[in-house]
Amino acid sequence: GSSHLGSRLRQASPRRCQSPGRSFALAVLIGIMVFTSLAPRLLTQGVRLANTQPLPFREALRSFAAAAGKPNPVAVCKTSMGTFKAEIYLDKMPITASNFIDLAQQGYYNGVHFHRVIPNFMAQFGCPHGRDPKSRHAGTGGPPAGTTFTNLADGSTVRRNSGGCIPDELTEKISNEPGTLSMANTGRPHTGGSQFFINVKHNSFLDWFDESTPSKHPVFGKVTDNYDTVVEITRVRTAQDNPVQPIAMESITIEGL
Structure with missing residues (x-):
């Protein structure tokens, strides 16, 4: 089972798993x-x-x-409710950012639905089971075990573990502020895979460096355009936090590499 995100986000996390001048x-x-x-x-x-x-x-x-000096890549996220863009922190979070970029470029996220949205909190997305918007398994999946991707910051190869998860990158103290993209996990170390959430509130209790809470959710990007679209996604009618009217991620395109 999963532990809390506080308690709420982690319950649906995968069980298997400023550029310098x-x-x-x-x-x-x-x-x-x-x-x-x-x-x-x-x-x-x-x-x-x-x-x-x-x-x-x-x-x-x-x-x-x-x-050095190159701007970070931008993810263009086209959803059934509109398009928003997010800067991906390749300069600060190279492993986590490269994992996301690899999955996006494979088309891994295309056709996946937001499986959990909570107003004044966050929108969670990225589970492969979420291709079926009503799947009971949405929130439990991740990338295939043992697959690899390139760390785009240094060219090294990173291998996902037996649960399809990546190493925790708890290095940069970037808070879970509104608009930030943050990794979902099970509450155990090294259990982040493909799922992430977008904060629509300053959820500082989710920061890995907040010693008052066990939550450890590293931030790897931030919405830069059409943040209102994300807020609207969190405000739709839901049943057990799942949108009644499915919200699909039609495509994620990476620009600026």
Whole structure:
């Protein structure tokens, strides 16, 4: 079973499972060069993240240099109630953002319905069972086990675990403010997969860095255009939080890569 999101969001989570400016980028590159001269043996062994294959340092440096100063990609989310856009935080949340982008580019989200919406709280989406808007299993699914995707920030390969889930990326203290996209999970570590929710209230109790709550939901993007569409989605008539009139995600297109 799932634990609370507070209690409410996690109940439907999967059971299985500002880009830096040029001056900043230059400063970081200079810092890396200095550090390399001091510790060449350490850095040439490769750069490794949880569940990723090591990337040669020179390749990682080239990838960083290419990405520095580049705007984050934008997800164009076309729903049956209208289209909204969201900046995806590839610069701050590379694993989580790359997972989302990989799924979107595969067409994984196309035809999936919002399976849980609560006014003045959030809209949850992304379960493959949600292709059937009335599925009793909506909220329990995720990507296929053992599949891989590329970390677009450094070129390394990340493998989803046996539950189709990715490593928790609890690194950036980005709060669950209105309009933010945040990962759904079961309440256990490393159980985020394809499902996420869009906050329509400042739900700070969901922040992974809020020590007063066990909830750990990392933010990986924010709605930048037509936020009102998301709010409208949360206000539709529901039965047990499921929209009575199904709301489909017709497509998610990634721009700016």
